[in-house]
Amino acid sequence: MTKEERLELFKKSGAFLEGHFLLSSGLHSPQYVEKFRVLEYPEYTEKLCLDIAEVFKNDKIELVIGPMTGGIILAHEVAKALKVRSMFTERVDNVMSLRRGFNFKKDTRILLVEDIVTTGGSIFEVIELIKSLEGDIAGVGYLVDRSGGKVNFGVKQYPLVSLDIVTYSQENCPLCKTNVKLVKPGSKKLET
Numbered sequence: 001m002t003k004e005e006r007l008e009l010f011k012k013s014g015a016f017l018e019g020h021f022l023l024s025s026g027l028h029s030p031q032y033v034e035k036f037r038v039l040e041y042p043e044y045t046e047k048l049c050l051d052i053a054e055v056f057k058n059d060k061i062e063l064v065i066g067p068m069t070g071g072i073i074l075a076h077e078v079a080k081a082l083k084v085r086s087m088f089t090e091r092v093d094n095v096m097s098l099r100r101g102f103n104f105k106k107d108t109r110i111l112l113v114e115d116i117v118t119t120g121g122s123i124f125e126v127i128e129l130i131k132s133l134e135g136d137i138a139g140v141g142y143l144v145d146r147s148g149g150k151v152n153f154g155v156k157q158y159p160l161v162s163l164d165i166v167t168y169s170q171e172n173c174p175l176c177k178t179n180v181k182l183v184k185p186g187s188k189k190l191e192t
Contacts, residue, residue, distance in 0.1 A: 001051055006160045009048070010144075013038040020175040022184045025119045027167040030175060032185050033144050035070050035115040048160055049077035052113060052141035055158045057082065059138045061111045063104055065089060065130070067096065067122045070115035078113050078141065089126050096125035098133075106134040114142040117159065118167065120151035127153065 001009075010016045015037035021029050039045050052074070061082050066075035068090040079086030087102040104110070110130055114123050123140055130137055137155050145151070145159035146167075170176060 001047060003161055006048065006051070007163075009044045010038050010161065013041055013044060017185075020173075020180040020182050022182055023118055023167065025121065025167075026170075027118065028170060028173040028175060028182065029146075029165055029167045031163075031165045033116055033146070033163070034185055035143060038143075039070060039073055039115075045073060045077055048143060049074060049113075050081050051160055052078050052158070053081035056111050056139055056141060056156075059111070059156070060109050061138055062109045063087065063135075064111045064113055065098075065126065066113040067126055071113055071122075074113040074115060074143070078111065082111075089129060096122070096129050098129065104133070104135060107136050109138045110135045111138050112140045112153075114140065116144045116146055117142050117151055118146040120147065120153060123153060127155075 010033060015034050017032045017034055018030060021032040023029055062084055064075045064079040064082065064084060064086045066072060066088050068088050072088040075086040075088055087098060089096050089098055091097065092099065112123055112126055117123065127137060139156035140153045141158050143160050145162040146165050148164045149162060176182065
């Protein structure tokens with residue numbers, strides 16, 4: 001699919017939202033991509049993950065890992081396309097970890113997958129974890145780059161869709177200054 005066709009899947013599924021959103025990074029934004037709206041359609045998820053797999057098919061991937069929660073689905077689908085294993089990381093006492101008996105051998109070629117990248121925080125944590133376990137990170141594939149191309153993971157990386165969505169600190173947010181209701185995505189709860 002082209003990047004335009006991928007973006008159309010996000011719009012068609014209702015995943016591309018406009019309003020006033022509190023991102024997990026703590027930043028505010030007038031636009032938000034609710035990845036689970038697109039991931040709720042298995043046929044869309046499969047198409048998107050096939051596109052990620054296509055980019056990395058010649059990189060000798062042996063394992064796909066994604067951070068919990070959206071990364072679980074993506075890791076599974078990309079790994080299925082590449083015919084390799086999948087795992088996911090989760091935070092234990094605020095530290096990214098592999099649990100549930102997940103392990104891999106030293107120098108295993110690993111593809112990391114993520115849903116939305118704004119600051120890259122979760123992936124940078126997974127990269128540190130994999131390096132500490134002596135894995136070989138082949139690349140990072142993700143659905144949406146919200147960073148405007150600013151995030152560099154230091155390995156081959158490929159976003160399916162790149163969006164130049166503005167973000168603000170709370171102090172500099174024009175939406176806050178005009179009292180537009182702030183919503184934390186995933187809930188309808190007002191944040192103050």
